[in-house]
């Protein structure tokens with residue numbers, strides 16, 4: 001709650017200190033006279049003192065009203081919800097793939113610590129981890145252009161298709177951006193899993209598990225990994241919080257109409273209400289996922305629950 | 307009949323640089339049904355290594371020679387598979403740190419019951435029933451099954467560890483310094499529990515400990531190890547009151563005893579390096595009784611009270 005309040009104030013001041021405002025762009029058109037500009041500014045409330053603007057914003061916010069966009073006069077909440085609906089499945093799918101692949105690879109590398117396989121895995125995870133997003137994204141664009149849809153989330157010419165055709169179209173579109181997210185995350189996930197798993201494997205209770213006669217798979221997964229999951233859980237929830245707030249680069253590269261791209265557009269247009277709304281939602285999402293992380297910790301590790 | 311038989315057991319730890327430490331150098335030990343054996347010896351003499359080798363639990367960079375039979379099964383012959391077939395159902399273990407020896411994220415009850423189900427000894431519901439019984443057996447309330455390891459005191463945890471180890475009705479129980487992390491009062495309780503329980507269940511016990519009092523109270527036979535070999539083996543009472551090997555004598559003199567007016571001695575010198583071949587008796591360099599014959603390796607000789615020492619054999623001292 002406090003965090004949310006601070007976030008509103010911060011976003012309010014921050015965006016308003018950017019040079020230019022919503023009218024500056026429009027003003028580049030020669031037909032917009034200074035009178036029209038002034039009228040527009042008055043309409044948007046931009047001529048009032050900052051504090052009055054903030055007070056008004058907070059009053060409306062308390063009523064659950066995020067205001068309307070400066071660019072198309074649509075309610076901000078509707079725009080954000082629409083964008084979030086697009087971002088969430090993509091981010092979730094990508095993160096899930098990243099978690100699954102990262103976990104399998106990290107656990108395997110830890111099991112064969114020091115072997116050639118471990119070195120190859122660790123090395124490639126490090127490289128992937130340090131590659132810039134847009135570069136991976138662009139490479140994927142180049143490689144898969146023509147094979148898979150590379151932009152947007154649906155085929156604009158697919159009109160009135162049946163349920164299955166639509167679902168298939170969506171799925172094809174989501175593959176590349178989600179895979180890109182997965183590739184970005186998997187390196188970090190694999191490294192985190194590997195190191196916590198290495199630590200767990202040398203724990204005494206793993207020796208106990210082996211003494212009990214359990215097979216390798218059970219020892220590695222149900223005993224060692226089960227007690228080594230916490231760092232992965234923290235990292236995943238943290239990442240998801242930020243991703244929902246928009247994988248800006250990924251969404252830009254793949255033209256995914258999600259929160260990240262909406263943010264870029266809003267910044268370009270100096271669309272204060274939209275930006276503030278986005279900032280608030282992103283903050284809340286990070287806070288919410290951190291909270292989810294804490295809850296999961298307590299569920300997964302009884303020592304944390306106290 | 308012996309339930310545990312180690313014959314000429316050797317363990318080498320291969321270091322990455324090619325050097326290899328010969329940690330266990332030919333251990334012969336036969337333990338019969340229900341027999342309680344204490345293992346003594348200073349730090350690093352290979353006690354833990356020998357026990358882990360017997361259950362096939364050494365890391366992969368360790369190589370093992372000789373043979374181990376547990377309840378008739380040749381543990382080392384069939385690799386991991388035959389070792390797994392005796393683990394927990396024929397031979398179980400109690401570890402030093404009962405805290406770290408349990409999985410922190412599973413309930414005690416689950417950790418006791420899971421192996422019974424895993425080894426197909428019974429159904430999950432029977433396993434829960436048996437878990438209650440073994441908890442009672444070690445003097446813990448059934449509600450402990452619902453607890454996590456960190457919620458118990460050290461003594462309770464070690465009791466739970468014992469319950470866990472006897473749950474699958476093994477024939478042999480290895481205990482590696484089971485009381486080291488506990489205070490003296492609890493140590494005595496755990497010792498009592500171990501000796502009572504093993505007698506009641508007819509379990510053979512192989513207990514490694516530095517606590518001579520524990521050995522005296524819980525075991526009937528004592529084995530003394532030095533630098534990877536057994537140097538003395540006899541009835542606990544005999545070994546502790548009339549030690550024959552010079553090392554055992556010094557070891558006992560070096561052990562503090564309360565209420566006894568006796569100067570504490572320490573054994574001069576250090577144990578031999580394990581990464582070099584040891585010729586002759588490993589203790590010769592530190593032994594006050596050493597003479598020419600000690601350059602060849604002595605064998606364990608004798609009937610009920612066996613000693614590996616040329617000086618004893620030749621009757622040079624006794």
Ligand SMILES: Nc1ncnc2c1ncn2[C@@H]1O[C@H](COP(=O)(O)OP(=O)(O)OP(=O)(O)O)[C@@H](O)[C@H]1O
Pocket residue numbers: 319327329347348349350351352353354355356365580
């Ligand atoms: N995992 C290992 N890797 C390399 N060397 C080892 C390993 N475990 C034991 N050793 C070596 O083997 C020798 C015997 O060790 P071990 O742990 O069996 O001694 P111990 O008699 O149990 O001693 P303590 O009373 O301190 O527990 C030691 O010299 C030790 O350095």
Ligand SMILES: [Mg+2]
Pocket residue numbers: 353354355482
């Ligand atoms: Mg030890």
